[in-house]
Amino acid sequence: MVIVGAGIAGLAAAFLMRDEPVRVTVLEGSSRIGGKLAVSQVAGVDVDEGAEGLYARRPKTKRLISAAGLDDRLVSAGTTSTAIWTRGALRPLPGRQFMGVPSDMDELAKTGVLSDAGVARAREDLELPPSVRDGDVSVAAYVAERLGQEVVDRLVDPFVGDVCAGRAEDLSFEAMLTPLAIASRKHSSLAGAAGSLAPPPLPPGEEPPTGLATLTGGMGTLPRALADAVLAASPGAAVRTGAAVSGLERSEGGWRVTVGSGADPEYISADAVIIAVPAAPAGRLLSGLPGAAEAAAGLAEIPYADRLIITLAYPRRAFPGGLGGPGFCGYRVPAVDGRTVKDVTFTTVKWPHLAGEVEIVRCSVGRVGEEDALRRDDADLAALAASEFAEATGATGDPVATRVTRWAGALPQYTVGHLNRVERIRDSVASQPGLAVCGAAYDGVGVGNCVASAGKAVDQVLGSLRSEAAAPSKG
Numbered sequence: 001m002v003i004v005g006a007g008i009a010g011l012a013a014a015f016l017m018r019d020e021p022v023r024v025t026v027l028e029g030s031s032r033i034g035g036k037l038a039v040s041q042v043a044g045v046d047v048d049e050g051a052e053g054l055y056a057r058r059p060k061t062k063r064l065i066s067a068a069g070l071d072d073r074l075v076s077a078g079t080t081s082t083a084i085w086t087r088g089a090l091r092p093l094p095g096r097q098f099m100g101v102p103s104d105m106d107e108l109a110k111t112g113v114l115s116d117a118g119v120a121r122a123r124e125d126l127e128l129p130p131s132v133r134d135g136d137v138s139v140a141a142y143v144a145e146r147l148g149q150e151v152v153d154r155l156v157d158p159f160v161g162d163v164c165a166g167r168a169e170d171l172s173f174e175a176m177l178t179p180l181a182i183a184s185r186k187h188s189s190l191a192g193a194a195g196s197l198a199p200p201p202l203p204p205g206e207e208p209p210t211g212l213a214t215l216t217g218g219m220g221t222l223p224r225a226l227a228d229a230v231l232a233a234s235p236g237a238a239v240r241t242g243a244a245v246s247g248l249e250r251s252e253g254g255w256r257v258t259v260g261s262g263a264d265p266e267y268i269s270a271d272a273v274i275i276a277v278p279a280a281p282a283g284r285l286l287s288g289l290p291g292a293a294e295a296a297a298g299l300a301e302i303p304y305a306d307r308l309i310i311t312l313a314y315p316r317r318a319f320p321g322g323l324g325g326p327g328f329c330g331y332r333v334p335a336v337d338g339r340t341v342k343d344v345t346f347t348t349v350k351w352p353h354l355a356g357e358v359e360i361v362r363c364s365v366g367r368v369g370e371e372d373a374l375r376r377d378d379a380d381l382a383a384l385a386a387s388e389f390a391e392a393t394g395a396t397g398d399p400v401a402t403r404v405t406r407w408a409g410a411l412p413q414y415t416v417g418h419l420n421r422v423e424r425i426r427d428s429v430a431s432q433p434g435l436a437v438c439g440a441a442y443d444g445v446g447v448g449n450c451v452a453s454a455g456k457a458v459d460q461v462l463g464s465l466r467s468e469a470a471a472p473s474k475g
Contacts (some may be wrong), residue, residue: 001461002027002270003442004245004285007035008447009439010276011226011239012064012454016215019234023024026230026238026266027259028350029244029277030333032039036410037447043313043401047347048218050407052362053077054447057211060455061448068229070215070222077212077322078352083331084113085339085392086154087391090331093155096198099177100155101143104385118150122191124323130188136416139176140168144356146190158332162343164411164445165305165366171261172473173261175414214351238261250275254434258428272434272461276454279441284300295428295437302441304409308374310341319395323359324349331392339367340373340381341388358400368413371463380444395470413471414443433468436460 001017005012006028012023015391031040036050054061056074065071074417083090093100095107102108109119125146135348139160140152157168160176174181180375183193215221227239245263259266275282283299314323327349332343345475347360352362363385365373376384380401389395422442429437436457443453 001025001272001274002255002268002275003276004248004257005029005035005222005276006033006227006239006241006438007439009035009450009454009457010179010274011223011230012451013274013428013438013458014230014237014239015064015068015226017462018230018237018457020272023234023236024226024230026240026272027239027245027257027268027362028244031203031241032221033239033241034223036407038405039218039224040403042360042403045313045354045356045358045360046218047311047360047362047403048214049220049353049403049405050410052345052347052351053212053219053448054213055211056213058448058452060452062249064451065344068225069222070220073215074213074219075216075351075353077229077329077350078212079327079350080212080328081329082325083328083427084154084158085331085333085344086113086337087093090325090328090392092326092328095344096390097155098180098194098197099189100151100157101147101177101194102151102155103198104402105134105191113154114150116320118148118154119450121148122151123149125191127188128189131190133173136172136174136419138169138416139171142173142184143190153336154334157336157345158334161335161367162332162364164341164413165307165364165368166411166413167368168337170368170413170415171414172414172418173219175312175346175418211414216353222447225353245285247288249273249288250290251434264460270434272436272465274454274457274461275435275437276457278409278439280304280409282437282439282441289432291431295425298428299441300351300426301415301421302418303342303368303413303415305368305411305413306366306371306374307407307410309405309407310363310365310382311347311403311405312361312363312382312389313359313401314395314399315397316357316359318397319359319393321394323361323393325393326454335367335370339388340370341385342367344389344392363389374406378402411445430460434461434464 001022001024006026039050061087091113094102096103105123142150187193219416224294245262254271257268283296287296330345333339341363343364345362348355437454438457
């Protein structure tokens with residue numbers, strides 16, 4: 001068995017195969033494993049450079065963490081309450097909302113996120129006749145039709161931008177807000193649909209349990225933990241870096257995988273292959289396979305956005321009133337407000353176990369259509385992020401340490417029609433016995449989504465191998 005790619009999806013697939021009677025070889029083209037999971041120190045504190053948490057209550061994620069022996073390293077978030085920095089202040093989200101879609105218009109009005117006219121327009125959703133969707137539509141088109149453009153601009157667009165650095169006008173309503181899309185078919189108003197997904201009201205000051213957690217040492221330690229478990233479970237297993245896969249073709253016994261290029265490539269025979277790399281390289285590997293043209297074409301239609309993380313460390317005295325203010329662990333910034341930083345996490349508030357002599361803040365830069373901002377040098381970007389952060393929070397003085405992490409092509413964009421596109425890709429791949437795909441390009445960009453995607457791929461290839469083993473011998 002060959003797995004192409006040693007990001008979280010590829011390593012999760014390898015881990016899920018550890019007890020199967022197969023020898024797993026994971027091939028990673030870069031110099032390190034982990035993909036967009038990495039950790040390094042800022043001012044002496046281990047801080048994630050990429051994804052910083054996962055939803056530990058998802059059954060598949062929970063099983064993987066437990067099976068890897070990491071339960072004792074799970075640390076729950078101290079708070080997940082996030083503000084919106086807009087209209088001159090850090091403002092709370094409306095109560096009982098889903099991905100920025102409000103369900104209570106009186107609560108929406110109290111936040112001050114929208115103008116009076118914007119709130120009045122949002123209230124019209126409660127009286128409008130049900131909307132009929134003929135196929136997929138963009139997040140912006142559907143939400144604006146129901147609740148008005150201000151809700152899109154100042155609430156929903158910042159949410160989807162945080163998730164994937166995309167724009168609400170481009171992204172699929174069905175793929176990005178799937179639970180809401182399903183609920184909207186059962187309710188006459190979008191606010192009613194959002195209310196059906198929101199947790200019940202809690203006593204003042206009490207937060208609903210979210211299940212959001214991280215690992216001591218950072219999420220960037222998860223890839224190595226999974227790789228070590230794979231290698232320990234099977235002496236014949238291998239996890240190789242610097243092994244770029246350049247070709248894939250059928251062979252009499254299954255598959256032939258080409259590693260490297262030029263005059264002396266390496267060829268590896270495999271009964272099955274899982275492709276766990278981003279859409280573009282996955283499409284290139286599939287483009288030469290007879291019968292996989294539909295998959296290659298679909299993968300070519302999935303664009304990616306860059307993301308840049310600026311991590312700032314401040315002395316605690318920079319926040320006389322304490323970092324986080326009235327219980328926030330960060331804030332999002334609407335694109336319409338013209339800022340460079342699109343969301344900020346108060347890391348040492350969100351993850352109290354990291355609190356110490358310094359306060360850590362993570363600022364995200366990068367939206368589709370704003371690529372020019374990413375071309376600035378690191379020092380300029382760090383200074384700009386610190387300036388906007390001080391304006392939003394009142395922080396005094398300069399950070400004592402900074403780190404800039406650039407993730408090129410980090411986040412797939414689930415544009416309109418994404419679910420049908422993924423269905424076509426998977427149907428085309430399924431026509432190739434012993435082949436599967438997984439990763440962030442398909443069902444979600446979070447760690448848990450990638451783990452679930454890996455599980456689907458493992459089930460597919462194991463089912464194929466078992467069917468072949470059970471088939472009557474041709475001899």
